[in-house]
Every structure is written in structure tokens, then in C-alpha cells.
Amino acid sequence: MAKQGQISSSVIKRLPRYYRFLGELIKRGTERISSRELSELMKLTASQIRQDLNCFGGFGQQGFGYHVRELHSEIGRILGVDRHFKTIVIGAGNLGRAITMHINFETRGCRLIGIFDRDPSITGDKVGELEVRHTDELERFCREQKPVIAVLCIPKAETQEIADRLVSYGLRSFWNFSHYDLSIDHDDIIVENVHLGDSLLTLTYGTNACLGENSEK
Amino acid sequence: MAKQGQISSSVIKRLPRYYRFLGELIKRGTERISSRELSELMKLTASQIRQDLNCFGGFGQQGFGYHVRELHSEIGRILGVDRHFKTIVIGAGNLGRAITMHINFETRGCRLIGIFDRDPSITGDKVGELEVRHTDELERFCREQKPVIAVLCIPKAETQEIADRLVSYGLRSFWNFSHYDLSIDHDDIIVENVHLGDSLLTLTYGTNACLGENSEK
DNA sequence: GATACTTTGATAAATAAATAACAATATCAT
């Protein structure tokens, strides 16, 4: 069924988008879709869709297309949306609180079980369902609860140190929002660097290139 | 001086990272660096660095390397960090407020001049230096102030409609945080979709693939 | 200033990714 030798990261980064579009199609009541129709919707080529999906096995049917509901759940399974990876947030500042409140972790295979901050004055504050704990509690908490994923919303100067500590406490995956390129030597540690600042700079570049350099005003 | 025929987006997406690393080097007092040294620091090949930089002109010096300060300012100029693109935030919920407070727009060529929300009960609230305005004021505000960039922190269902409105008010660039693939037919409109949810799903996939499918617990 | 190094910029080669092509196989209308 699966033929996952080694999937290229280009393909993997497209999977969540397929999953999202298929979810929308289910909401609309669409039951089947061909790679051509989906390609028009998603603005990419039918060829690419077929090739991407085929990395994981033949979900389609010749002369018919794909069953939307079935394909959606297959991709969901591949992504791991049905998992419940225990997840903690480090840093309860503006960004940490916003991510905690704004992202639906449950539908993405993650279960939020704690949020931490080193500032004692906010210990005990509520962030949604969670209560902010002090970072001094991190080690004991991790030994007991064994979280797997950490969301890092802390200043760049502290990121490497905290990440190394968390690795020693058994965490394996990092969703890193600090303006710092986290990299960890262990090869079974996963890091997803977000870099919002870089994203904005890309937009600035595009805006600058598009509006021209003279239209300052 | 510049030889910017058409720079590939792969190269452009690496520019902010070069800029960031060079900024760190300046802080450390490093005055010169070779592509080899920089490649070790950034974990990519020296060849790629030289080729990337050469898209924009020869900033280096044979037998010497690159002047850190000079290269930093050249890349900054290319990115447009010295611009002051007027920028507004749409949506003053958790995420909108966090982005407004957390991102340094000024150092990235953007000047925040307004934040809007459709909920009248938060009109007038302070977000940093800014006061939340009601979306009813959007049109008048845009006609008067002529902002160029909009940061969209609104539910996906409203995103396309608001974006189209903003285009008609003269905005040209969108930094889109809603879980929706914004695309606009105009070809001189720039969109940078962030998709935090997709980013988390990619991490879930990696975690799932790495820990194996059986270690549920 | 001659010699041994170093390092760029440019070109060539290798690798990766996206697209096109098409046989095989299904559907659909009659």
C-alpha cells in the first residue's frame, strides 16, 4: 500500500495544502474529484497532483478520479492528524499566547498540555484552558508528562539553550518561532523554523521590486 | 551595477537569512568573511552563497572574501529595509495583536499606521502605539493615508472579500495569516501566505514519521 | 617584487523537481 522510500520535502510541504482543500470539498459536499479539477482549484498542474499522491500509493481510480472523503482521510493518516502528540508552549508573551489560542492543535495531531514562562509575575495566569507555569517546573513536568513537541516563542538569545535542555528532557520536535535558526545535532530531532521576520522581508522585497525603487513618497 | 534579470524565488527566500546572519556577524565585530566560512556558519555550500550573491552583482573580492558591513547593507538595500511602506493590520484578535506587538516592522521596510477590527466593542483599544479602528473607517482611512501593505489576521471566510476591497482601495501587498490561500488576479499584487497550520502539520508529519506509527501511548 | 596562498565569479556538471505523454483501465450512455 505505502511506497514511502524517501519522500522529498517538496512533496511533504504540499500535503497539508491538499488536506486543507480536500476538507473544503467535503464541506461543500463534493464526493469525487479528478486531478484536473483539483489542479484548477489549487492552481497547480494535474501531473504534479498525481505524482505527489502516488508517492504514497494509488488512491485514485482510472476513469473516475479520487473519492474526496477517502483521499482526505488517507492524507490525514499520512500526516498524523489522528495522533495526540503531547505538546508544550515555551514563552507566554504576546506570540506564545496568540499561538496557543489561535491554532487548533487537536486537528493537527497535537495535544496542548502546558505553557511555560520564566517571568514569575505571570505564573498562574490563564491562557485558554491552560495555566502558565514557571520554567523552573519544566524538568519535573517533562519527566512526568513526557511531552514530545515544544512550541518555542522565546527570544532568540535563549532559544538554543532551552532547546538543548528540552532535548535532554526527552522532547523530540520543535516548532520554533524565535528569530534564530535552531539546529540540533541529534538526527532524530525535528525542527520546523517559522521565521515570521524573514517572511515579512520577502514581502518587502516583492513590494519594493514591484513598486519600483523611486516611488518612495 | 545590478544584473537582476529575473531572480528565482529560491534565491530571494534565502536573502533574509543572509541578512540576518550578516547582522549577527556585525554585532560580533567580524569585519570580513569568506563564502567558505559563511557556509559553515549557515550550513549550506560556499558555492550556493557565491552564486546567490552574484545574482545581484559582485560584492566580493578575490583572495579576500566579503566585507561584512558592506554586504549586509547591500542585501538590505536589495530587500528594501530602508523603505517605509505604510502598513495596516486587519484583525485585532489574538494573532493580529501579537503580530503587531511582536514583529519589528520598521527594520523590515514597513511602517505600521493602523489596525482595524470589525468588532465595535474593541474599537479604541490600544495595541502598542496604535488605537484599534472599526473596519467601517477602512475606505476613508486608505483614501487619505494610502497604505501599501496589509497584514491579514482574519477568519478565512472573510479573507478574499476583504482583500478584494483593499485592492480597490489601492493596497498592493498582503501578508496573509488566515488559513486560506489568497490569490488575486491582478499581476502587480504581491501575496505572502503564511499558513501556520500547514507548518504545524508538517511538523506533525515529521514527528509521526520519526517516532513511528506505533508509539502512540 | 617574487612566490605561495586564498578566494571570487563564472562556467560546467550533477541532481532534483515539475511537466508532458501515453498505455492501461475504468466509467458512462445507449
Next chain:
DNA sequence: ATGATATTGTTATTTATTTATCAAAGTATC
């Protein structure tokens, strides 16, 4: 059932990206 049509999965081709190579040109040392 039959023939016309549709659509996949797979392989071939094209395009894009990354990496390697190397002459040319600078630096550093004596």
C-alpha cells in the same frame, strides 16, 4: 454488451536548482 470518453499511474522529457570546477585576480609573506 459496446463503443466513446475520461482519468489514473507510470515513464520520459524538460526545466530548475544545486554543487563542483577552475582560471583570474587578489592578498600575505618574505
